[in-house]
Amino acid sequence: MKLYDLELSGNCYKVRLLAALAGIDLEIVPVDFLDGAHKRAPVIDLNPFGELPVLEDGDVVLRDSQAILVYLGRKYAGNQWWPDGAAQQGEVMQWLATAANEIFNGPNAARLVDKFGYALNKERTIEVSNHILPLVEQHLQNNEWLALGRPTIADLAVFPYIALGWEGGVTLEQYPAIQAWIGRIKELPGYTGMPAI
Numbered sequence: 001m002k003l004y005d006l007e008l009s010g011n012c013y014k015v016r017l018l019a020a021l022a023g024i025d026l027e028i029v030p031v032d033f034l035d036g037a038h039k040r041a042p043v044i045d046l047n048p049f050g051e052l053p054v055l056e057d058g059d060v061v062l063r064d065s066q067a068i069l070v071y072l073g074r075k076y077a078g079n080q081w082w083p084d085g086a087a088q089q090g091e092v093m094q095w096l097a098t099a100a101n102e103i104f105n106g107p108n109a110a111r112l113v114d115k116f117g118y119a120l121n122k123e124r125t126i127e128v129s130n131h132i133l134p135l136v137e138q139h140l141q142n143n144e145w146l147a148l149g150r151p152t153i154a155d156l157a158v159f160p161y162i163a164l165g166w167e168g169g170v171t172l173e174q175y176p177a178i179q180a181w182i183g184r185i186k187e188l189p190g191y192t193g194m195p196a197i
């Protein structure tokens with residue numbers, strides 16, 4: 001099973017992290033992102049959106065880190081990381097949506113501006129971050145994990161760009177419960193990091 005990967009991408013890291021924690025074998029295929037290799041064949045043929053990560057598992061080809069977490073969790077990790085029940089899936093899913101919306105447009109986008117020079121509205125990235133981080137903090141003041149009272153792919157989807165936000169000027173001093181949660185994630189057996197986390 002191949003993961004078309006960029007080491008500095010938090011979206012790719014989510015997938016590498018689940019694989020490490022759940023003992024899933026991944027062949028990492030590094031993509032020369034700076035040279036635009038994700039916009040050319042063969043990667044663009046696998047993902048016409050021109051984005052990483054992309055997972056190739058035999059005939060199954062998937063884009064989007066959240067979708068890949070669901071697939072790997074369901075297919076290769078029992079129901080520990082992605083649960084079976086409808087209510088439980090909904091509970092996890094609401095955080096996957098948060099990862100793809102507020103976290104993507106907040107801390108992730110702030111980092112894209114500062115670290116990679118993307119021409120995005122930096123002020124807006126800070127506004128979005130200042131909206132979502134207090135909500136995550138409030139949730140984690142009363143819960144050890146984002147969903148189901150245990151580590152799930154909800155945590156793996158939301159955590160990377162919150163932890164990387166400092167590279168975009170989004171720091172966590174005001175958020176002790178988030179800091180403690182990041183500490184708990186780092187203690188999970190099999191945990192692996194990425195540059196800047």
Ligand SMILES: N[C@@H](CCC(=O)N[C@@H](CS)C(=O)NCC(=O)O)C(=O)O
Pocket residue numbers: 006009010011012038050051052053063064065066100
């Ligand atoms: N919703 C996608 C977003 C993926 C995404 O934005 N990936 C970035 C790298 S982290 C990318 O490939 N961007 C394309 C570009 O900037 O040219 C996911 O969660 O995987």
